[in-house]
Each structure stands twice: as C-alpha cells, then as structure tokens.
Amino acid sequence: MAQWEDFSHIFSFNKKYSYDTKVVDQIISNRKALENQLFADRLLALAGIKGVTKVYPPKTNGDLRSLIEHIVSSELDIHHKQALIYYILKDCRSAPDAAAHFAQDCHLPEKYRLFIEGLWNLDRLEFRRAIEFLAEPSLIPTFPDEILYVLTLSQLPKHDDSLAIAYYLTAAPPLATEKVQRAFFDTLCRSNVTEAFYFTRKYDELQRRSYFEQLVEFVHKTPAGQTRSKRAMELVGLPLGEDEEEWFEETLLHGGAKSFPGAKDTVMMRRLATGQMSGLGTELESLGGKKVDGLNWDTLRESMRQTQNVYPS
Template sequence: MSYWADFDNIFSFNKKYHYESKTVELIVSNRRVLDNQLFADRLLGLLGIKGVTKVYPPKTNSDLRSLVDQIVSSEFDIHHKQALIYYILKDCRNAQGAAAQFANSCHFPEKYRLFIEGVWHMDRLDFRGAIEYLAEPSLIPTFPDEILYTLTLPHIPKHDDSLAIAYYLTAAPPLATEKVQRAYFETLARSGVTEAFFFTRKYDEFHRHSFFVQLIEFVLKTSPGQTRSKRAMELVGLPLDEDEEAWFQESLLRGAASHFPGAKDTLMMRCFATGKMDALAAELETLGGKKVEGLNWDDLRESVRSSGATPAQ
C-alpha cells in the first residue's frame, strides 16, 4: 500500500482520530441548507461509494477508517482519491496543517488542491471564500452548473447575487438544465432588468423566448413598491425587436404573465412609452382602474387620443 493511502500514515497526528460532534452537526446542518447534497457527497458518489449521507460525516474512528478504505480502494485515479482525503483532512479542526502536510507529502497537484479548497468552503457555506478558489482561471470547471445553482439559492446565508455572476463570467458554466437556466437568469434579473434582457439575446430563439417571458413574470411578481416601479419602467422601455414585441404582448395578454396584477397596465405603459397608440389591443379597451390622484388609464388614454399627442420616447 502506498504511503499516502495508509490510514495510520494519513492520521499520524492521531491514529484514533474521530470527528468532533460539533463538526458532524455542522456538516449535517449545512447539507440541509444545500438542498440535501454537499459537494463532498457528489465527490464520494463519483468514486462509486454508496449511501454517501450514511458514511459522511463519519462519527467514529471505525467509521472514518471505513470511509478512507472505501476511497483508497475505489477504481478512480490516484489524484481523485487524494482529493477526497485532502477534503477529509480539511474537516479536522483540531489538526491544523494536516491537509497541507498531506498535499506536500504526496505532491498533490495544485489545481486539485484549489478545487477542493473551493468546494470545501462551499460546503461550509463560505461562498465568498469558495469563489476565491473556484474562480481561478487555471481550473478545469468541475460541477460548474451545480456550483452556480448553489450560489443562486436565495435562502443561503449571506446570499450575494454578485458571487453567482462573478462565477458565471469566470467559469462559463453550460447552464445545461432548465433549473439552472431559470435560477441564474432570475439572479441576473435581480441585478438589472436591462442587463438580463441583453443576456437573452445570446441564445437561440427557443431559449431567448423562454428567458424573455421569465423576465416579464419576474418584474410583475415583484412586491409593490419602488423596486417594482423601477423594474417596470426598465421593462417597458426596453429596445424590443419585432419578435420581442410580439412576445411581450402575447405574454401579458394571454400567457402566464397575464394572471399577474398589473399585466395589462404594463402593456399599456409600453404602448405609451413607444408612442404606438395604434398597437393597443382590443383587450386593453376595457382597462380603466381606480383613480390615482384623480386620473386613471381611461382618462390618460382619452386625453392622449383627443390631443393627438405622442408620448415621449
């Protein structure tokens, strides 16, 4: 057996070592926060280890020995095995330096170390610290969509949309599933409606339409207030092409967005903002609403028509 694969050599600082109860509790708690799957779980799964949530975190020295044995006896290449051992040594809070010593003794490649540092910090919910490693240009992205999706989760502690955007710009995740696409696009929309709109134009017609409709729904489901007003004004002022204009009307009149409060108001605002009064669909003719400071849409529409004025562009 290689020196690096022997448990007593790996844990020479304490051959009877076992995880502290606080460490076990923290790992289990963080797993729940991360939709019941740690990045450690994914790595162990790649090695073919079954029932990862039962074997990690190990609670006793015997459990730890069994886990290490499963790792070193797996059929994956040496560096993948060493990566998992390095991760486990990072868990050893009362054995600082053990992970670094292990990496030096087995000449662990730096790109693997950076990646493990990154996902270890992800599993510890230290996302800013994780990005410092995972955004390293020399890394070959591993689990890029999973990392990006985790960074978009609004319920994670100290959630910061800028971290997800920074990771996307650095690692260029493929956004291979609809779940990841929608999660990242909503992150972009929170950052700015206009920026999200131009992002849609990078994609084919199918995805472009899907993103555009999501953007409309995102704005309409924003809670009433200054933020919603600002987003709505950005939305109605977007430089839409012919297809996008058609999608805009269809979504607000007959699509899923039509069920949100303010859907027809938004379409009316678009018509006024662009000066295309003739584009008002028949469905809008019934739009009135309560008066605000003595004015409603009926008043405004008739005023514009009777005066022949054209709203400002």
C-alpha cells in the same frame, strides 16, 4: 501500500480521531441547505461509494477508517484519491494543519488542492471564499453548472448574486438544464433588468423567448414597493424588437404573467410610452382604474389619441 494510503500515516496526529459532534451536525445541516447534496457527496459518488449520506460525515473512528478505505480502494486515479482525503482532513478542526501537511507530503498538484478548497468552502456555505479558489484560471471547470446553481440560491446565508455572475463569467458553465438556466437568469434579473434583457439576445429564438417571458414574470412577481416600481419602469423602457413586443403583450395578457397584479397596466404603460394606441383589444380598452390627481387609464388613453390626431406620425 503507499504511506499516503495508510490511515495511521494520514491521521498520525491522532490515530483514534473521530469527527467532532458539532462538525457532524454542521455538515448535515449544510447538506439540507444545499438541497440534500453536498459537493463531497458528488466526489464520493465518483469514487463508487453507495449511499454517501450514510458514510459521510463519519460519526466514529471506525466510520472514518471505513471511509478512507473506500477512497483508497476505489478506481479513481491517485490524485483524485488524494484530493478526497485532503477534503476529509479539511474537516479536522482540531488538526488545522493536517490537510496542508498531507498535500505537501504526497505532492498533491496545486490545481487539485485549489479545487477541493473551493468545494469544501461551498459545502461550508462560505461562498465568497469558495470563489476565490474556483475562479482560478488554471482549473478545468468541474461541476460548473452545479456550482453555479448553488451560488444562485438566494435563501442561503451569505448569498451574493455578484458571486454567481462572477463565476459564470470565469467558468462559462454550459447551463445544460432548465433548472440551472432559470436559476441563473433569475439572478441576472435580480441584479439588473436591462442586462438580463440583453443576455436573452445571445440565444436562438426559442430560448430567447423563454428567457424573455421569465424576465417579464420576474418583474411582476417582485413584491410591491420601490424595487418593483423601478424594475417595472426599466422593463417598460427596454428597446424591444418587433418579436419582443409581441412576446411582451402575449406574456402579460395571455401567458404566464397574466394573473399577476399590474399585468395589464404594464402593457398600457408600454403602449403609452411607444405611442402605439391603436388595436388595443378589449382587455386594454376596458382598463380604467381609480383616478389619481384626476387621471386614470381612460383619460390618458383618450389624451394620447387626441394628441395623435393632432400630430399624426
């Protein structure tokens, strides 16, 4: 057995070491916040450990010894085993230098250390600190979609949309599942409606339409107020192509956004902005509304038609 595999050597600072109760509670709480899966869980699963939530975090010295034995006896290569032990040592708050000493003693390659630092900080919900490590160019992206998804979870403390976008630009995650696609695109929508729109144009028609419809729905799901008004005006002013014009009206009048407040109003605003007042259909012809300063959709619609009759295109 190599020294780095020996529990007594790994925990030479305290062979009877066990996790602090507060650390255990924090790990369990963070697991719930991360939709019941830590990155530590993923790493331990790769080591072939079953029921990872029962073995991590270890609650006693015996549990810790058993966990280390599972890691050491796994079929992972040496550096992956050492990286996992490095992660465990990062948890040892009473021995803050233990992880660094272990990495130095076993000559853990820097790219493994940086990757584990990133994942450990993600599991601690320290997202900005995590990205400082995970954005390192020398790293081969591992769990890229999973990392990106966690960075999109806006309900978490210390969440920052810019971190998700920065990681996407650095690691180029494949966005392999609809769950990740929708989560990241919502992040883009929150950040900037226009940039989200241009992002849709990178994809084939099927995916582009899906993203575009999500954008329209996102704007209309925004709570009423200044932010919603700003996003709606930005949406109405987008340079839509012919197919996008069709998707726009279809989504708002018959699709996923039809039940949202203001859906028909948005279509009418777009029609007025583009001067397309013919063929409105019954949904828009019947749109009137309360007059504000003597105006409502009826008067605006009629005014536009009169203008078009005087100045035909």
